[in-house]
Amino acid sequence: MKLQIVGATALATVLAACSGATGNSSAATQNVQESAAPAVAPVLTTPDAKDVHSYANPAEARVTHVSLDLAADFDAHVMRGTATLDLKTAKDAQQVVLDTRDLTIASVTDAQGHPLPYKVGQSEPNHGAPLTITLDGNKQVKITYQTSPDAPALQWLSPAQTAGKKYPYLFSQGEAILNRSWIPTQDSPGIRQTWDASITVPRPLTAVMSAEMLTPEGEEASGDRHTFRFRMDKPVAPYLIALAVGNLxxxxxxxxxxxxxxxxxxxxxxxxxxxxxxxxxxxxxxxxxxxxxxxxxxxxxxxxxxxxxxxxxxxxxxxxxxxxxxxxxxxxxxxxxHSWSGNLVTNATWNDFWLNEGFTVYFENRIMEKLYGKRRAAMEADLGWSGMMEAVKAAGGPNSPDTQLHLNMTKDRDPDDGMTDIAYEKGAAFLRTIEKTVGRDRFDKYLRGYFDRHAFQPQTTAGFLADIRKNLLTDAEAKEINLDQWAYKPGIPANAVHVKSDAFPAMDMAAKEFAEGGLVASVPDDVTTQERVRFLNQLPRDLSHERLKALDDRFHFSESGNSEIRFAWLMLALGVHYQPAVPSAEAFLTSQGRRKFVAPLFQTLWDQGDWGKAIARRIYAKARPGYHSVTSGTVDKILNWKTAQN
Structure with missing residues (x-):
């Protein structure tokens, strides 16, 4: 049944599932029974769990619950209202330190409304500014504030930037450390928090969040506004608090x-x-x-x-x-x-981002194998291996410390710098290597136990290695795998398991034959997306314009609605100054802002000398206003954008 934004009876009936249990199925009942989470999640105190990208001192005072009461102002592009924080404090705690970024603080009070002394410290790039509140024995603080119109976590879209072209839109993106630009809290993945929210928005817009939806229709706030209420009763990393508002x-x-x-x-x-x-x-x-x-x-x-x-x-x-x-x-x-690896068991700091992404890539591929078969899963794993090898090159080669799983992300580096295919694909290769050593059945049993043992808790690389040594590996197996080399040394270990697709040799041969002058008619056209991407990626980066034209005339890559194929084609074509591909690149770069596609394409253009730089600057000037800060922040660095504009 399709639900309209208006139509209270239909909306309430169908969305009842959104505000509670999920029906009478045994699976749903099991979920309810097994979903118990601690009211206050632990905070790790080992040196490797110290988060240099947060101002918080959780040993003195930590946030355990966030209660938001915010209104969205689409004219001013700000959120304004209050955040009420519940705290767990040490016996002699004098203050709590929160993370903020470009927030305008109007007041800070205790639960009874009495003012509390506070200070906003000096702002730093990426990290924002600490908000230090004197507690005077209080276990709860209430902050009245508003966000900046340029809050990097929030993107305000005009109606023209939406599919319907009629209503504005707002969404948040908090990972890694952007949520502090709209929520004053301890913005560290190791400080898990429960939360609730009341979000007031203009009618007929709907607010949704990453939590249980308590009011599917919204409650009356005023004649032209209504309020949606949400609850997350399980402690989560604060970057996982997410909001969207639109004609939904x-x-x-x-x-x-x-x-x-x-x-x-x-x-x-x-x-x-x-x-x-x-x-x-x-x-x-x-x-x-x-x-x-x-x-x-x-x-x-x-x-x-x-x-x-x-x-x-x-x-x-x-x-x-x-x-x-x-x-x-x-x-x-x-x-x-990620509902298991990342949300349930979370990296304590961004140095161990691989604990989220490497586990998830491995798990993702197992889901795909179960649903679509080993052949499809192998193709995707093999493409991932190629992505990993490209990431090693981009990091400066196999000796670069940025090719380690456990990183050393110093305070002066943005955590986004570590969000490369190393974390994703080297992490997955590590787990596949463990699986090969111990067998799939043993490894599956271990992983299920691992998620149970550490549910709703932060984790470090050292913690994972200790756990797997205790609960899975014999000393001989641990030595054979060489756990510490995988975790703490650069490069890809020689024992890494490379899943090779049996579909790709044919694509590699087709690419080789075409590159050597073979007929375009010999290139297969009834293959999967993954095979087509492999074919394009295997073509030499010095193909003539005549050969590129033959390919595009046959397969219409420049017009492809499949984003992965279009991206692979444009990376090939722009790398050899193929001018006919430029309109396709401009259309692609101005119609979507996915960093995975946008950043490499601009980098490729930028690397082509005067020809590419001129095109990149022209397209980016047009596209940048439509990008989220996550994407524009990356491309700004590639094109030296701020410097170029000054």
């Missing part, structure tokens, strides 16, 4: 799954992700119950900077994965897998 509709795809998006995107989104229930069932069969209640997907406008974001209960997804043939749905497998 919902359609269920199962008793505990469904799609939120703009009306104009709903039918195609539901069709693309119709198998959501199967994804959840497959994941649970591997590593235990899904502990978050519902699993819904919000398909965002194309400016969303990531492929997906694993916000609990509500994955945020880019429309660039809607290919019309479900060929890119591994992204959903990835974000769902």
């Amino acid at each position: 509709k919902f359609e269920a795809t199962g008793p505990r799954t469904g799609i939120w998006t703009e009306p104009e995107m709903l039918d195609k989104s539901v069709k693309e992700f119709a198998e959501l229930p199967k994804f959840v069932d497959a994941a649970e069969s591997l590593y235990g119950p899904y502990r978050w209640g519902r699993y819904d997907v919000l398909v965002l406008p194309p400016s969303f900077p990531f492929g997906g974001m694993e916000n609990p209960r509500l994955t945020f997804a880019t429309p660039t994965v809607i290919a019309g043939d479900r060929s890119l749905v591994s992204l959903i497998a990835h974000e769902l897998a």
Whole structure:
């Protein structure tokens, strides 16, 4: 059943599942029974768990719960209201230190409304400024504030930037340390917090969040505004608090799954992700119950900077994965897998980002294998290996410390610097190497126990290695794998398991034959997306313009609606100054803001000397206003944008 923004009876009936248990199925009952989480999650105190990207001192005072009461002002592009924080403090605690970024603080009080002394410290690039509040024995503080119109976590879209072209849109993206620009809290992944929120927005817009939805229709706030209420009763890393506001509709795809998006995107989104229930069932069969209640997907406008974001209960997804043939749905497998690796067990600091992403890539591939077979899973794993090797080159080679799993992200580095394919694919290769050593059955049993033992807790690399030595590996097996080399040394170890696709040799041969002058008619056209991407990636980077034209005339790569194929084509064509591909690149770069595509394409253009730099500057000037700060921040560095504009 499709739900309208208006129509209270229909909305309340179908969305009842969003505000509580997920029906009478045994799986849902099991989830409720097994989803118990500690009211206050532990904070790790080992030296490797110290987060240099947060001002917080959780040993003295830490946030345990955040209660937001905010209103969205679409004219001023600000959120304003209050954040009430519950604290756990040491016996002699004098103050609590919070993370903020460009927030205007109006007042800080205790629970009774009495003013508390506070100070906003000096702001630093990336980290923002510390907010230090004198506690005077209080266990709760209330902060009245508003965000900056340029808050990097928030993107305010005009109606023209949406699918419907009629209403504005707002969404947040908090990872890694951006949520401090709209929520004054301790913005560290190791300081897990429960939370609730009341969000007031203009009618007829709907607010959704990464939490249980308590008021599907919204409550009356004033004649032209209404308030939506949410609750997350499980402690989560603060970067996982997420918000979107827009002209949104919902359609269920199962008793505990469904799609939120703009009306104009709903039918195609539901069709693309119709198998959501199967994804959840497959994941649970591997590593235990899904502990978050519902699993819904919000398909965002194309400016969303990531492929997906694993916000609990509500994955945020880019429309660039809607290919019309479900060929890119591994992204959903990835974000769902984060419900265990990342959301359930979370890296304590951004030095150990691989604990989120490496585990998730491994888990994602297991879901894809279970649903689509070993051949499809092998193709995607093999493409991932190639991405890893490219990331090693980009990092400066196998001796670069940035090719380690456990990083040393100093305070002067943005945590985003560590969000490369090293964390994702080297991490997954590490786990596949362990699997090969001990066997899949033993490893699966271990992983299920690992998620149970550390559920709703932070984790470090050292903690994981201690756990696996204790609960899985013999001394001989640990020595054979060489755990410490994998975790703490650069490069890709010689024993790394490389899953090779049996479909790719044919693509490699086709690329070789075409590069040597073979007929375009000999290139297969009835292959999968993954095979087509492999073919394009294997072509030499010095093909003649005549050969590129023959390919495009045959396969129409410049017009492809499949984002992965279009991207692979443009990387090839722009790298040899193929001018006919420039209009396609401009259309692609100005119609979506996914950093995975945008940053490499601008880098490729920039590397082409005067020809490419002129094109890059022209397109970026047009595209930049539509990008989220996550994307524009990366491309600004590539093009020296701020320097060039001064």
